[in-house]
Amino acid sequence: MPQDETMAVQSSSTQSSDRVLLEVRGLKMWFPITQGLILQRRVGDIRAVDGLDFFIRRGETLGLVGESGCGKSTTGRAILQLYRPTAGQVLFEGTDLTRLRGEALRRMRRRMQMIFQDPYASLNPRMTVGNIVGEPLEVHNIGKPEERRQRVQELLEVVGLNPYFVNRYPHEFSGGQRQRIGVARALAVNPDFIVCDEPISALDVSIQAQIINLLEELQDKFGLTYLFIAHDLSVVRHISDRVAVMYLGKIVELTTRDELYSNPLHPYTKALLSAVPIPDPVVEEKRQRIILEGDVPSPANPPSGCRFRTRCGLRMDICAEVEPEWRETAADHWVACHRV
Amino acid sequence: MGTLLQVKGLRTRFYTQDGVVNAVNGIDFSVDEGETLGIVGESGCGKSVSVLSVMRLIPQPPGRIVGGEVWFGGRDLLRVDEAEMRQVRGNKIAMVFQDPMTSLNPVLTINQQVSEALQLHLGMDKAQARKRAIELLEMVNIPRAADRIDDYPHQFSGGMRQRVMIAMGLSCSPQLLIADEPTTALDVTIQAQILDIVKRLKRELGMAIIWITHDLGVVAGLAERVIVMYAGYVIEHAEVKDLYADPRHPYTLGLLRSIPRLDAERKAKLTPIDGLPPDLIDMPPGCPFAPRCAYAIERCLVENPQLETVARRHQVACWVDVTSGRD
Ligand SMILES: Nc1ncnc2c1ncn2[C@@H]1O[C@H](COP(=O)(O)OP(=O)(O)OP(=O)(O)O)[C@@H](O)[C@H]1O
Ligand SMILES: Nc1ncnc2c1ncn2[C@@H]1O[C@H](COP(=O)(O)OP(=O)(O)OP(=O)(O)O)[C@@H](O)[C@H]1O
Ligand code: SF4
Ligand code: SF4
Numbered sequence A: 001m002p003q004d005e006t007m008a009v010q011s012s013s014t015q016s017s018d019r020v021l022l023e024v025r026g027l028k029m030w031f032p033i034t035q036g037l038i039l040q041r042r043v044g045d046i047r048a049v050d051g052l053d054f055f056i057r058r059g060e061t062l063g064l065v066g067e068s069g070c071g072k073s074t075t076g077r078a079i080l081q082l083y084r085p086t087a088g089q090v091l092f093e094g095t096d097l098t099r100l101r102g103e104a105l106r107r108m109r110r111r112m113q114m115i116f117q118d119p120y121a122s123l124n125p126r127m128t129v130g131n132i133v134g135e136p137l138e139v140h141n142i143g144k145p146e147e148r149r150q151r152v153q154e155l156l157e158v159v160g161l162n163p164y165f166v167n168r169y170p171h172e173f174s175g176g177q178r179q180r181i182g183v184a185r186a187l188a189v190n191p192d193f194i195v196c197d198e199p200i201s202a203l204d205v206s207i208q209a210q211i212i213n214l215l216e217e218l219q220d221k222f223g224l225t226y227l228f229i230a231h232d233l234s235v236v237r238h239i240s241d242r243v244a245v246m247y248l249g250k251i252v253e254l255t256t257r258d259e260l261y262s263n264p265l266h267p268y269t270k271a272l273l274s275a276v277p278i279p280d281p282v283v284e285e286k287r288q289r290i291i292l293e294g295d296v297p298s299p300a301n302p303p304s305g306c307r308f309r310t311r312c313g314l315r316m317d318i319c320a321e322v323e324p325e326w327r328e329t330a331a332d333h334w335v336a337c338h339r340v
Numbered sequence B: 001m002g003t004l005l006q007v008k009g010l011r012t013r014f015y016t017q018d019g020v021v022n023a024v025n026g027i028d029f030s031v032d033e034g035e036t037l038g039i040v041g042e043s044g045c046g047k048s049v050s051v052l053s054v055m056r057l058i059p060q061p062p063g064r065i066v067g068g069e070v071w072f073g074g075r076d077l078l079r080v081d082e083a084e085m086r087q088v089r090g091n092k093i094a095m096v097f098q099d100p101m102t103s104l105n106p107v108l109t110i111n112q113q114v115s116e117a118l119q120l121h122l123g124m125d126k127a128q129a130r131k132r133a134i135e136l137l138e139m140v141n142i143p144r145a146a147d148r149i150d151d152y153p154h155q156f157s158g159g160m161r162q163r164v165m166i167a168m169g170l171s172c173s174p175q176l177l178i179a180d181e182p183t184t185a186l187d188v189t190i191q192a193q194i195l196d197i198v199k200r201l202k203r204e205l206g207m208a209i210i211w212i213t214h215d216l217g218v219v220a221g222l223a224e225r226v227i228v229m230y231a232g233y234v235i236e237h238a239e240v241k242d243l244y245a246d247p248r249h250p251y252t253l254g255l256l257r258s259i260p261r262l263d264a265e266r267k268a269k270l271t272p273i274d275g276l277p278p279d280l281i282d283m284p285p286g287c288p289f290a291p292r293c294a295y296a297i298e299r300c301l302v303e304n305p306q307l308e309t310v311a312r313r314h315q316v317a318c319w320v321d322v323t324s325g326r327d
């Protein structure tokens, strides 16, 4: 694809030299709630993702944080067209993926891969490591068998595994090693963009840092662009250039890593940051926490106006009536809140 | 303050098809009245098996407590009969588990489950038990407790279920609450709610707590003393401030260095601990951390160090003084 096609997707706020690789406009992913066994009637929708607007620059890592069920994985899957979005556009180098079908979509998919949370469930237990890592090459018809074998060995080496392991099965590996296998598989087809969906959550603390460092090294080496999904804010801050905070199907704040942690604007971001335990008893003793009331409402029936209002200590009357606008309050700092 | 629980030389093994799993390998620890002890370490290091052994809840077979003593209230719990042990469990020592869905019965209402313990251990009648159950739910901040008490567990969120478990644990005013990763499966804002409740209850009720977690942040905010476990051993024990300010075991040091901190300057690169924890069936001779340890010397490969006191209330199992060369 010619480079200058990327220019087409630059919105007013992105008129910098940084090029946008991916832009999401008005993305919605609703899952129908049905009733009745034979004649399934649609009685409502789970609004898992309900109108997202953001972009990811080439070579950057955008972190996506938020609590369980807020729609992070669904966002990643809808971007990759593993789910076909209910509404909105996903522009990859200016091409709207939601309009692609068949061969055209398959060709684009090759440039986008996913790494999953659970290194135990995401690898086929009956396939050898060599076949797991090489499968995407076969699917996309890349190389001759001998070249593929060669490539698989290279990939294992790149992710820090012994190439000698090609004929072993996933159960012979630890969690961290399995996650490396998943990373090797994602890299097989030379993608530009990888959705990392909680790639370290299932791993031990002492192993997490190994995988984070690996992902960072690979990014530098291959110029990868990441959407990094996680619920651990300390990790997200470490790995991301910019961070998006999601709540109940919406992004409520998005800004650069440093700005988010030094100058959070949205009440939910503030609460989330204050809830993260810090491994230092002296700091913990002095910390003031914002304890949120209650639980996250159901995405099948989100609150009117601002979705965070049922738990927000700063809510006003208008918060129940009018949905706060998603706007850029300062350069590269987006937020949706009536108080900001 | 008096010692409430004293564990000495506890050893627990599992006799499996693949071999003998050396899950807990002769550990010592104690808890004072009203104190919170944190137990940290990675998956499989023996945290749960240690406290399940204290409660005598190890599935047998394949498990067996093969040695040690657990002193509580003037007797060795490993040597009392099952009837006496039942009195201790739930009454004097309560336990909250990681996954509230597996420990709550899905076909009974919350009231039926919370009231049961009250009727069983405190001899309350149905109406008294219900009244007390509502109070307990209010104590752990369940909104509209009186209305919600007849709900079933699936009608509660994960955080609410965990709070119900804590309420049940507290129902008989135990002297010791053992909490095995009760917030690990929960979101941070919900975890913050629960930690807030636990800190308040501890102040109000004065009970002792053993809090198990792999999150060094949670322990920092909650515990007075901490033990760090690795491969079934206690490898470091210290007061919480000393553990973080002056960690002495290479594994503890490694853990603290490998986690990014929200409040600190961002590091260009994290410092991971290389390698993997050992196989508990086929343990290396020497120090269990030796294959991953940057400080290892020859002796480490052949001889396993015992916990030794290195400073006031600070014990470490390591042949090397990691502070030498520091100023
Ligand atoms: N295939 C599906 N069908 C119906 N509902 C779904 C489907 N996938 C997700 N959901 C619902 O959409 C919402 C968002 O789910 P999603 O998995 O995206 O959340 P998440 O932020 O990734 O959470 P977690 O941190 O737990 O992984 C949830 O309420 C979930 O139950
Ligand atoms: N029922 C069992 N049969 C065989 N082995 C067991 C059994 N229960 C525990 N083990 C083994 O004992 C060791 C210690 O397990 P334990 O559950 O105490 O770890 P843990 O520190 O609590 O880990 P986690 O953080 O994952 O909960 C592990 O190697 C585990 O595989
Ligand atoms: S819009 Fe209102 S309810 Fe929503 S976060 Fe802002 S102040 Fe709170
Ligand atoms: S005893 Fe040796 S191998 Fe073990 S932690 Fe100390 S220095 Fe490392």
Ligand SMILES: [Mg+2]
Binding pocket: A072, A073, A074, A197
């Ligand atoms: Mg998810």
Ligand SMILES: [Mg+2]
Binding pocket: B047, B048, B049, B180
């Ligand atoms: Mg455990």
